[in-house]
Amino acid sequence: MLAHEFMRNAYLAGSFVAVACGLVGYFVVLRSQVFAGDALSHIAFTGALAAAAAGIDIRLGLFVATVAVAMGMGLLGDRARPDDVVIGSVFAWVLGLGALFLSIFTNGSSGENGTAAVRVLFGSILGLSAADARLAAVIGALACLALLAIARPLLFGSLDPEVARGLGLPLRAIGVGFLAVLAIVAAEATQAVGALLLLGLLAAPGGAARLLTDNPWRGLALSAALALASMWGGLALSYAIPSVPASFAVIALASGLLALAALRSWSRPDLPGAPGRVTAVSRIEA
Amino acid sequence: MHIELAALSPNLLSDFEQLTEYPFMVQALEAGTIVAVMAGAIGWFMVLRRQTFAGHTLSMIAFPGAAGATLVGLPLALGYFGACGMGALILAVVSRPAGVGRAGESAAIGTVQAFGLGLGFLFVTLYSGQLANLETLLFGTFLGITAAQVKTLFWIALAGLALLAVIGRPLLFASVDGAVARAAGVPTGAVALVFLLLLGLAVAATAEITGALLVFALLVTPAGTAQQITARPARGLVLSVGLALLVTWLGLAIAYFSPYPLGFWVTSLSFGFYVAVRLLLGPRARPAPAPLGTPA
Numbered sequence: 001m002l003a004h005e006f007m008r009n010a011y012l013a014g015s016f017v018a019v020a021c022g023l024v025g026y027f028v029v030l031r032s033q034v035f036a037g038d039a040l041s042h043i044a045f046t047g048a049l050a051a052a053a054a055g056i057d058i059r060l061g062l063f064v065a066t067v068a069v070a071m072g073m074g075l076l077g078d079r080a081r082p083d084d085v086v087i088g089s090v091f092a093w094v095l096g097l098g099a100l101f102l103s104i105f106t107n108g109s110s111g112e113n114g115t116a117a118v119r120v121l122f123g124s125i126l127g128l129s130a131a132d133a134r135l136a137a138v139i140g141a142l143a144c145l146a147l148l149a150i151a152r153p154l155l156f157g158s159l160d161p162e163v164a165r166g167l168g169l170p171l172r173a174i175g176v177g178f179l180a181v182l183a184i185v186a187a188e189a190t191q192a193v194g195a196l197l198l199l200g201l202l203a204a205p206g207g208a209a210r211l212l213t214d215n216p217w218r219g220l221a222l223s224a225a226l227a228l229a230s231m232w233g234g235l236a237l238s239y240a241i242p243s244v245p246a247s248f249a250v251i252a253l254a255s256g257l258l259a260l261a262a263l264r265s266w267s268r269p270d271l272p273g274a275p276g277r278v279t280a281v282s283r284i285e286a
Numbered sequence: 287m288h289i290e291l292a293a294l295s296p297n298l299l300s301d302f303e304q305l306t307e308y309p310f311m312v313q314a315l316e317a318g319t320i321v322a323v324m325a326g327a328i329g330w331f332m333v334l335r336r337q338t339f340a341g342h343t344l345s346m347i348a349f350p351g352a353a354g355a356t357l358v359g360l361p362l363a364l365g366y367f368g369a370c371g372m373g374a375l376i377l378a379v380v381s382r383p384a385g386v387g388r389a390g391e392s393a394a395i396g397t398v399q400a401f402g403l404g405l406g407f408l409f410v411t412l413y414s415g416q417l418a419n420l421e422t423l424l425f426g427t428f429l430g431i432t433a434a435q436v437k438t439l440f441w442i443a444l445a446g447l448a449l450l451a452v453i454g455r456p457l458l459f460a461s462v463d464g465a466v467a468r469a470a471g472v473p474t475g476a477v478a479l480v481f482l483l484l485l486g487l488a489v490a491a492t493a494e495i496t497g498a499l500l501v502f503a504l505l506v507t508p509a510g511t512a513q514q515i516t517a518r519p520a521r522g523l524v525l526s527v528g529l530a531l532l533v534t535w536l537g538l539a540i541a542y543f544s545p546y547p548l549g550f551w552v553t554s555l556s557f558g559f560y561v562a563v564r565l566l567l568g569p570r571a572r573p574a575p576a577p578l579g580t581p582a
Contacts, residue, residue, distance in 0.1 A: 034392040035339045038399070042499075085510040088338040089560050092502040096553025099425045099500065103547045121424070122407045196346075197407070200400025207393025245411050251404040255397050262394070 001239050009133035010125045010246070014231045016140030017185075017192045018201065022227030023147050024185045025206035026220050027178060031158045035084050036073060036179070037202045039091040040186040043069045045195035046098035047187075048120040053105040058120065062187040069094070070183035074176035123194030123247035125235070136191060143185050147178075154178055155216050192231075193247040201227055204254035208261035230254035305542055313431045314495075317439055318534040321492045322504060324443045326530030327450060328488040329509035330523050331481065335461045338506055339392060340377050343399040344486050345501035347373035348493035350406030352423045357409045363438065366490040373402065374486035378479045425549050426497025439491055446487045453480055458519055500549040504530050507556035514563045529559060 001007050028037045047065020048058045073087070119127070128136065147154075157164045157171045165171055189198040209223035234250030306312050332341045351369020352362050380394040406423075450457075460467040460474040468474050492501045508529035512522045537552035544551070 029393045032392055034396040035342075038339070038342065038396060084336060084338045085333055085506065085513075088342065088502060088506040089510050089557055092500070092507055093553045093557035095499050096503060096550045096557075099547045099553075100550035102425070103545075103550075122404075194407075196403045197400050199396045200404065203393045203396030203400070207397060210393065243412060245404075245407055248404040248408045248411075251400050255401040258394065258397050 001236065005130065006126055006128070007235070007239060009128045009130055010235055011232070013128055013133040013136035013140075014125055014192055014235055014250075015228060016137040016144075017189050018227040018231035019224045020140040020143045020147075020185045021189050021198070021201040022205045022209075022224035023144055023220060024182050025202035025204075025227065026209055026223035027147075027154060027158060027206075028182065028202050029206035029210055030155075030216070031178075033179075033182075034199070034203050035087055037182060037186065038199050039073075039087045039094075040066050040070060040183055041190070041195050041198045041202075042091050042098070043094050044186050044190040044198075045120055046094045046101065048190065048195070049098050049101035049105060052120075053101040059187075059191070062190055063184065066183035066187045067180055070179040071176065074179040119194070120190065121194050121196050122245065123190070123192055123197060125192045125246050126238070128191070132191070136188060139184065139188050143181055143188065146184075147181050150174060150177055150181075151220070159216070193250055197247050197251045200251040200254050201230070204251075204258040205230065208258045211258075211261040211265045226257050227254065230257060301539075301543075305539055309433075310429060310431065311538075311542060313433055313436050314429070314538055315535070316436045317431045317495055318538055319531060320436070320439045320443045321495055322530035322534040323527050324446055324488045325492050325501075325504035326508050326527035327447060327523055328484055329505035329530070330512060330526040331450075331457060331461065332485060332505060333509040333513055334458075335481070337482075337485070339395055340482065341485055341489065341505050342502055343377065343395050343402075344370055344373050344482075344489045345493060345498055345505070346399045347402040348490055348501070349423055349498035350402050350409060351490075352493070352498070353406040353409035353413070356423075357413045363435070363490075363494060366493050367442075367487070369402075370486035370490035370493075371483060373398070374479075374482040378482050422497065424497050424499045425547060426493070426495055426500060431495065435494070439494070442487065442491055446484055446491075449480070450484055453477055457481055496549055496552065500553060503549070503553040503556050504534065507553075507560050508533065511556070511560045511563050514560075514567055529556070533559070 002011070025037075028034055044062050044066050047061040047063075049061075050065065051058050051061025054061075069090075073090075153164070153169050154174050157169055157174050161171060186198060186202075189201060192198075193201055205223045205226035208226055209219040212222060213219045230250050230253040233253045235246055237249040237253070238244050238246035306315070329341070332338065347369050348366050351365040351367075353365075354369070355362050355365025376398055377395060380391060380398065410423075456467070456472045456477050457480075459470070460472050460477050464474055488505065489501050492504055496504065509526045511529055512526035515525060516522050533552050533555040536555055537548055540551045541548040
């Protein structure tokens with residue numbers, strides 16, 4: 001399998017994207033910002049199509065759109081956690097804009113443009129060139145480093161905002177910084193699994209890790225490991241069965257892992273995440 | 287998509303005549319009206335119950351339903367309604383109060399959504415027909431709505447709204463104050479399940495016209511605008527339905543005369559109203575929403 005260059009590229013880019021998604025996703029779940037991640041993933045779609053319609057590099061549109069909207073959400077929202085009606089209204093409109101750019105783009109020229117939209121929506125990890133894959137790996141690694149740099153205060157601020165504020169942590173800045181990292185990871189993952197499916201790679205490993213352990217550092221590592229396992233397994237599966245798209249295989253594995261984790265915690269009420277069990281994390285949520 | 291663009295004249299009456307000249311446009315207006323009434327009413331409750339994310343997930347699940355129906359050769363409507371009904375049941379299971387807390391719940395909902403979309407993509411890939419179809423499934427089309435479709439939509443909307451009227455009072459009670467409602471003997475669990483099924487119904491009906499990705503423009507934005515203006519249930523519901531109707535009619539009319547897609551116009555109009563109302567009234571009009579981290 002690794003004899004093919006496109007598979008090597010896919011594994012290189014996919015590994016870094018998966019680890020970044022797993023790390024960021026754990027915080028997304030912990031901070032109840034899954035809906036914000038959802039919105040950013042749709043904005044990635046519009047940004048990419050706007051760039052395509054204007055004839056510039058799709059990646060530029062991806063990064064500019066997600067980071068700009070994330071900063072806006074962070075600055076507008078109360079304690080950098082925007083209201084879900086605001087998010088919903090904004091991204092309904094952003095999707096409408098996406099439909100507009102799509103129609104301009106597909107009417108503007110012929111043939112292969114239709115597949116460009118599909119690539120943005122559902123990913124094209126098997127079509128990355130070696131240079132693309134290297135760039136994706138570097139950006140993924142940088143996002144991981146940025147997140148780990150703010151991980152300590154971010155974790156503190158997510159778990160116990162009152163005490164963290166009392167100790168003088170700049171929670172607002174941390175919240176906005178986190179949304180910026182989330183935006184970069186979302187734009188990055190769009191190239192691998194597509195704008196519509198990246199939410200699965202953010203939410204499923206993080207959700208499963210939350211169910212499996214109470215220790216936030218172990219949870220963070222577990223989330224990254226689960227995301228990486230889904231990515232490797234999904235790529236192998238899609239190679240073995242060519243009619244199964246890679247992005248679907250990755251998301252299906254990640255969803256399966258979350259389902260297994262949920263089953264385990266439902267059947268064993270003494271374990272973390274089970275209903276009624278009070279933990280450091282669940283206490284904060286209540 | 288348009289073969290020949292209609293010309294807009296300054297005479298509004300002749301524009302209207304031009305608009306209703308073709309049966310496909312009349313049927314689109316009829317279907318749009320039915321869908322807007324249902325989405326406006328059910329969306330109002332969705333925003334009140336803070337189930338925006340669940341509603342969005344249901345609308346995404348409409349896509350694999352339609353793609354799966356195309357793959358096995360069933361009617362599209364069956365795919366939409368089947369998938370959304372099943373999605374509502376799954377969401378009811380994962381969002382039980384005895385579940386894993388709000389953070390765990392939204393992770394589960396998000397995963398259901400991504401998995402559903404992935405499944406839809408798999409179906410489209412397996413079908414390997416023209417991918418132009420994909421764009422229609424995701425972004426909708428108002429061309430080619432048949433009279434039979436309008437009739438089906440009408441009866442579905444009637445049944446849905448009748449059910450909403452029956453559970454309206456307990457639903458309102460349970461949505462505003464779940465704990466008190468439960469103490470007063472309202473079966474909040476059953477009410478929540480019926481509401482999710484109704485939401486699925488509304489989403490499936492809307493998705494047939496606006497496409498899976500743009501259902502939200504009719505469900506959340508008019509309702510959010512209405513709740514900015516008034517907190518009173520009766521007025522809010524009427525306002526929400528009225529706004530949904532207005533953006534649908536205006537959107538259809540503009541889309542008819544312009545080369546750009548319906549979804550763009552409907553989302554832009556409803557978002558424009560939302561922003562205008564927020565700017566005019568300020569955020570004070572709505573009771574301060576609980577931060578996302580607290581249980582609803």
